[in-house]
Amino acid sequence: MRSINNHYSKEVQKIQVNVTKNNDNNGKFYKTFNNMLIYSNDLMxxxxxxxxxxxxxxxKELATQNSASNKIRIYLVLGSMVLMFIVSILIxxxxxxxxxxxxRLNSANQQIKENLNFKNRILGMLSHELRSPLKIIGIFIKRIHKKTEDETVKEYLKSISFTNDTLLMQANQILEYTKNQQVQNKLIPVTFNLNNEITSILTAIEPYIETRNNKFVINxxxxxxxxVHSDNTKINQIFMNILGNANKFTENGQITVNTSAKYLDEKTVTLTTEIVDTGAGISRSDLEKIFEPYYQGVLSEDVENLGAGLGLSLCKEIVELYSGKISVDSELNExxxxxxxxxxxxNK
Structure with missing residues (x-):
């Protein structure tokens, strides 16, 4: 019993010592925890x-931004209002x-319409009034031709008659145009001998070319x-316009006509004509615009009775009606x- 008592006494002492140690450790732990709690409170x-x-x-920053945004918003609204005001004034x-x-445009259009009507009336009256004296001239030409035996006079009468008939056809065309302004330039085919027609044209214009002492050569x-079955009047216009220009710009020189007809196929013949003069010539810069309507070039101030500048433009338009081509080659003074x-x- 004494041994057992001693043994448990020692064990109790050990336990008491451990409890005391534990109490000391718990006190330290509680103290540390308390310090940490105080420190955490400070951190919080x-x-x-x-x-x-x-x-x-x-x-504070949000308030500043809101203030700037409000200012910008106000400026944008004010700017938009000013811009809308300016745009409204411009509109x-x-x-x-x-x-x-x-x-003004309506007034101008009305004036143009009145001017065109007046122009058409004048052209209609002139063309209508011209036809009567031209017909009378034709009658007297035929009478003189019957009474004279002079072959030279007869040749001159042929030229005058051909020119008179050409003027009569032009007057009829002008009258037709005044009746219908929308009518397009087109071919009015008739049947004629090509060689005789070209001969008549060249014979009729020869006296005009001789008025400027020019030699007239025909090949x-x-x-x-x-x-052929085609429009001889427009062929006449082509020759008259080109030869008229050649004679206008040539004096004491020579005008040469080289013309030939070649069969293109069984139904078509191609008439190719080259008209060469030794006159004033055309500059390279003018050649680029030579077919433009009303273009007269740098020689406009030096040539009398220059015309309206429509001759070559009209020739190009007529040549294209025949599915043909036209070109001009020239050197100034050459x-x-x-x-x-x-x-x-x-015609078959």
């Missing part, structure tokens, strides 16, 4: 202060100007049996060469 205070400070700064001004210009290679080709239907 610092964090809360930092949060409040950051929140204040953010609120009102442009509308007023458009109304004024439309009024013609056309089968006298070729009969003469001019005009070449054209037209396709004519063979």
């Amino acid at each position: 205070n610092i964090y809360e202060f930092a949060i409040r400070d950051s929140k204040f700064e953010l609120e 009102m001004y442009l509308t007023r100007m458009a109304f004024i210009y439309e009024k 013609k290679d056309i089968d006298p049996d070729i009969v 003469g001019t060469t005009v070449t054209f080709s037209i396709n004519l239907n063979i």
Whole structure:
């Protein structure tokens, strides 16, 4: 019993010692925990202060941004209002100007219409009145031709008669145009001997070319049996315009006509003509615009009775009706060469 008592006494002492140690450790632990709790409270205070400070700064910055945004918003609204005001004024001004210009345009169109009607009336009257004296001239030409035996006079009468008939056809065309302004330039085919027609044209214009002391040379290679069905009046216009220009710009020189007819196929013959003069010539810069309507070039101030500048433009238009081509080659002060080709239907 004594041994057991001693043993448990020692064990109890050990336990008491351990409990005392544990109590000391728990006291240290509680003290450390208490210190940590106090430290954490301090940290929380610092964090809360930092949060409040950051929140204040953010609120301050947000207020600043809101203020700037409000200013920008106000400026944009004011700018938009000013811009809309300016645009409204411009629209009102442009509308007023458009109304004024439309009024002027309508007035100008009305004036143009009246002028065109007046022009057509004058052209109609002139062409109508010209036809009567031209017919009378034709009658007297025939009477003189019957009474004279002089072959030279008869040749002159042929030229005068041909020219008179050409003028009569032109007067009829002008009258037709005044009746219908929308009518397009087109071929009015008739049947005629090609060689005789070209001969008549060249014979009729020869006296005109001689008025400027120009030598008139004709090289013609056309089968006298070729009969075509085409518009002889427009062929006349082509020759008259080109030869008229050549004579206008040439004095004491020579004008040469090289013309030939070649069969293109069984139904078509191509009339190719080259008209060469030794006159004033055309500059390279003018050649580029030579077929433009009303273009007269740099010689306009030096040549009398220059005309309206429509001759070559009209020739180009007529040549294209025949599915042909026309070109001009020239050097200043060295003469001019005009070449054209037209396709004519063979009459069978």
